[in-house]
Amino acid sequence: xxxxxxxxxxxxxxxxxxxxxxxxxxxxxxxxxxxxxxxxxxxxxxxxxxxxxxxxxxxxxxxxxxxxxxxxxxxxxxxxxxxxxxxxxxxxxxxxxxxxxxxxxxxxxxxxxxxxxxxxxxxxxxxxxxxxxxxxxxxxxxxxxxxxxxxxxxxxxxxxxxxxxxxxxxxxxxxxxxxxxxxxxxxxxxxxxxxxxxxxxxxxxxxxxxxxxxxxxxxxxxxxxxxxxxxxxxxxxxxxxxxxxxxxxxxxxxxxxxxxxxxxxxxxxxxxxxxxxxxxxxxxxxxxxxxxxxxxxxxxxxxxxxxxxxxxxxxxxxxxxxxxxxxxxxxxx
Amino acid sequence: xxxxxxxxxxxxxxxxxxxxxxxxxxxxxxxxxxxxxxxxxxxxxxxxxxxxxxxxxxxxxxxxxxxxxxxxxxxxxxxxxxxxxxxxxxxxxxxxxxxxxxxxxxxxxxxxxxxxxxxxxxxxxxxxxxxxxxxxxxxxxxxxxxxxxxxxxxxxxxxxxxxxxxxxxxxxxxxxxxxxxxxxxxxxxxxxxxxxxxxxxxxxxxxxxxxxxxxxxxxxxxxxxxxxxxxxxxxxxxxxxxxxxxxxxxxxxxxxxxxxxxxxxxxxxxxxxxxxxxxxxxxxxxxxxxxxxxxxxxxxxxxxxxxxxxxxxxxxxxxxxxxxxxxxxxxxxxxxxxxxxxxxxxxxxxxxxxxxxxxxxxxxxxxxxxxxxxxxxxxxxxxxxxxxxxxxxxxxxxxxxxxxxxxxxxxxxxxxxxxxxxxxxxxxxxxxxxxxxxxxxxxxxxxxxxxxxxxxxxxxxxxxxxxxxx
Numbered sequence: 001x002x003x004x005x006x007x008x009x010x011x012x013x014x015x016x017x018x019x020x021x022x023x024x025x026x027x028x029x030x031x032x033x034x035x036x037x038x039x040x041x042x043x044x045x046x047x048x049x050x051x052x053x054x055x056x057x058x059x060x061x062x063x064x065x066x067x068x069x070x071x072x073x074x075x076x077x078x079x080x081x082x083x084x085x086x087x088x089x090x091x092x093x094x095x096x097x098x099x100x101x102x103x104x105x106x107x108x109x110x111x112x113x114x115x116x117x118x119x120x121x122x123x124x125x126x127x128x129x130x131x132x133x134x135x136x137x138x139x140x141x142x143x144x145x146x147x148x149x150x151x152x153x154x155x156x157x158x159x160x161x162x163x164x165x166x167x168x169x170x171x172x173x174x175x176x177x178x179x180x181x182x183x184x185x186x187x188x189x190x191x192x193x194x195x196x197x198x199x200x201x202x203x204x205x206x207x208x209x210x211x212x213x214x215x216x217x218x219x220x221x222x223x224x225x226x227x228x229x230x231x232x233x234x235x236x237x238x239x240x241x242x243x244x245x246x247x248x249x250x251x252x253x254x255x256x257x258x259x260x261x262x263x264x265x266x267x268x269x270x271x272x273x274x275x276x277x278x279x280x281x282x283x284x285x286x287x288x289x290x291x292x293x294x295x296x297x298x299x300x301x302x303x304x305x306x307x308x309x310x311x312x313x314x315x316x317x318x319x320x321x322x323x324x325x326x327x328x329x330x331x332x333x
Numbered sequence: 334x335x336x337x338x339x340x341x342x343x344x345x346x347x348x349x350x351x352x353x354x355x356x357x358x359x360x361x362x363x364x365x366x367x368x369x370x371x372x373x374x375x376x377x378x379x380x381x382x383x384x385x386x387x388x389x390x391x392x393x394x395x396x397x398x399x400x401x402x403x404x405x406x407x408x409x410x411x412x413x414x415x416x417x418x419x420x421x422x423x424x425x426x427x428x429x430x431x432x433x434x435x436x437x438x439x440x441x442x443x444x445x446x447x448x449x450x451x452x453x454x455x456x457x458x459x460x461x462x463x464x465x466x467x468x469x470x471x472x473x474x475x476x477x478x479x480x481x482x483x484x485x486x487x488x489x490x491x492x493x494x495x496x497x498x499x500x501x502x503x504x505x506x507x508x509x510x511x512x513x514x515x516x517x518x519x520x521x522x523x524x525x526x527x528x529x530x531x532x533x534x535x536x537x538x539x540x541x542x543x544x545x546x547x548x549x550x551x552x553x554x555x556x557x558x559x560x561x562x563x564x565x566x567x568x569x570x571x572x573x574x575x576x577x578x579x580x581x582x583x584x585x586x587x588x589x590x591x592x593x594x595x596x597x598x599x600x601x602x603x604x605x606x607x608x609x610x611x612x613x614x615x616x617x618x619x620x621x622x623x624x625x626x627x628x629x630x631x632x633x634x635x636x637x638x639x640x641x642x643x644x645x646x647x648x649x650x651x652x653x654x655x656x657x658x659x660x661x662x663x664x665x666x667x668x669x670x671x672x673x674x675x676x677x678x679x680x681x682x683x684x685x686x687x688x689x690x691x692x693x694x695x696x697x698x699x700x701x702x703x704x705x706x707x708x709x710x711x712x713x714x715x716x717x718x719x720x721x722x723x724x725x726x727x728x729x730x731x732x733x734x735x736x737x738x739x740x741x742x743x744x745x746x747x748x749x750x751x752x753x754x755x756x757x758x759x760x761x762x763x764x765x766x767x768x769x770x771x772x773x774x775x776x777x778x779x780x781x782x783x784x785x786x787x788x789x790x791x792x793x794x795x796x797x798x799x800x801x802x803x
């Protein structure tokens with residue numbers, strides 16, 4: 001079934017929201033993951049400050065994804081959330097716990113250790129289940145009569161563990177790039193030291209996952225045969241990460257973060273090239289899942305007003321808090 | 334009622350939605366209250382209004398933050414536990430809830446930030462306008478929730494094609510006759526809830542003999558407001574009852590615990606409904622009053638649950654008690670507010686200690702009324718999730734097992750227990766502390782845009798290291 005123009009519009013909106021979410025919440029989750037790797041109090045405080053103005057805004061994109069899927073692709077919304085019942089539960093609890101930890105870890109001396117642990121553990125778990133969900137999707141979701149037909153732990157498989165760990169490393173790489181971008185002094189050096197190792201580990205994990213998927217999935221092979229130009233995306237990804245591994249000690253602090261973002265972008269596009277038009281491999285396509293045009297049209301009227309505002313707001317927050325964070329200098333609106 | 338995925342999923346939904354609803358309802362009332370106070374300050378120029386405003390703004394920020402976080406969980410509940418509902422009604426419910434999410438984020442992205450941080454950066458008029466826009470925004474957010482729920486109560490404007498329920502007429506879906514009654518009912522409920530909280534806070538300070546001037550503003554404004562609004566709310570409650578009688582006779586019979594059809598019908602004031610034997614134990618009833626309440630005359634015939642097929646009957650106990658608790662809370666609000674205004678007229682409002690105690694203790698009446706009213710509406714709709722179209726039993730995610738839902742229910746219980754108690758504790762701390770210093774965005778490294786950054790005094794909320802002893 002060919003998707004209508006409105007269905008394509010909504011598919012683009014959701015794909016865009018997922019990409020933005022992955023990059024934005026990716027770096028702040030990544031900082032949370034790295035937070036657990038140091039005991040130095042001044043580094044930890046600095047890390048928190050680096051993501052403080054952004055992290056809750058980043059999470060709003062998750063709700064745009066959820067609400068958009070429910071409205072525009074109810075079948076995907078229903079099947080995805082039933083298939084990932086436990087990961088979604090872990091995701092919710094991880095996000096809530098991380099949020100509380102962020103708010104309270106400076107308020108209470110007694111509970112300090114618990115909140116610090118909660119912050120790094122929550123971030124890691126959230127990243128892991130997101131990556132594992134991608135892995136489980138690549139393996140395919142069993143769907144019978146339009147409903148999810150598997151168990152609660154079907155998503156847990158060595159391959160999805162690989163992608164889960166891969167995403168934890170990938171977010172940590174984004175986070176390290178962000179720390180370099182926003183800081184000077186010891187924290188920047190601390191992050192610089194970790195970047196080559198992280199980039200190498202991500203490269204290995206993702207290449208492995210790519211080869212396994214290519215070997216396993218007829219759809220993915222077919223996708224690349226139909227769209228041979230798509231091969232440039234994985235190649236750009238490999239080039240970007242290699243550049244991060246070897247070129248990290250350059251003069252410009254933007255480079256590691258920008259290249260990591262490029263890597264995430266092309267990885268996402270590679271998935272698109274391989275699996276289009278499937279939204280849930282190998283059963284639900286963009287055309288088959290789309291709500292009737294009457295629904296898509298109705299929400300379209302709101303979306304053309306709201307989405308630019310959310311986008312403009314996001315950009316303005318990042319613009320206001322641009323540049324390095326200097327010690328003692330407090331950036332506020 | 335057995336321990337199966339359907340029952341546990343219902344319990345889980347009731348649990349997360351109950352925790353969620355109290356914050357947006359409180360926030361909606363606070364937004365309107367803040368806009369009012371700011372308007373009064375703009376006209377009179379009295380500094381006390383600024384102090385009252387700044388104080389409640391802090392409470393507002395924390396409550397807003399709690400509402401957003403508990404709302405994120407809600408956005409995924411329909412898919413995780415009610416996937417068949419999501420698939421069948423997604424074309425209708427999805428856009429309605431999508432609009433709600435859009436409204437909430439538009440608000441957070443624009444006027445909410447101005448309201449929290451822009452006092453010094455925009456003109457007083459623009460600031461007042463921002464307050465009004467935030468208030469309007471919270472109300473329109475509730476509009477979409479109520480539109481969605483009203484459609485589930487009385488579905489209109491849809492077509493059923495191939496098992497999927499799709500929109501045929503959005504105007505009918507969004508502004509059905511039921512919606513026109515239920516949305517005002519919800520708005521007024523939110524305003525009353527906040528009104529009672531503001532009055533209770535004022536009474537608390539008056540009892541402790543602190544912040545006299547602020548307490549006076551809080552008591553006078555809120556009790557005056559509640560006294561005027563509560564009769565209107567009772568009227569809208571009556572209209573809500575009329576729609577229930579017309580569209581959902583089974584729910585009406587359950588609320589009245591009327592098992593047998595009666596003519597004329599009596600009104601059960603109190604009883605313990607026994608579903609097994611289909612009769613009321615320890616009943617206290619008033620002859621003929623039931624006919625009058627339902628139909629406006631003393632001899633009308635009112636149908637009982639016996640006329641409804643057994644598989645279409647809602648449970649009786651929760652709607653019966655839920656409705657009575659809600660109505661009882663309404664009567665308490667009526668009594669407190671009218672008595673308060675009588676005392677005010679006599680000039681004894683702030684010195685009558687027993688009344689201040691009563692007002693203080695009446696702070697949860699609004700919350701209790703909202704929750705019990707909501708339970709009445711939702712449980713009374715059973716066994717349907719979309720009335721007459723889709724049964725709750727058939728709407729649950731088919732792949733769920735009892736163990737899955739038990740696990741998630743326990744996790745949510747634990748996390749919400751911790752999270753919400755922290756939030757409520759901070760609100761309590763703010764209220765106890767009172768309107769001391771003016772609101773200053775905490776120039777802390779954690780960034781002042783985040784609501785909870787306002788929960789504490791600047792010394793401990795700066796995000797810097799806490800010195801020992803503070």
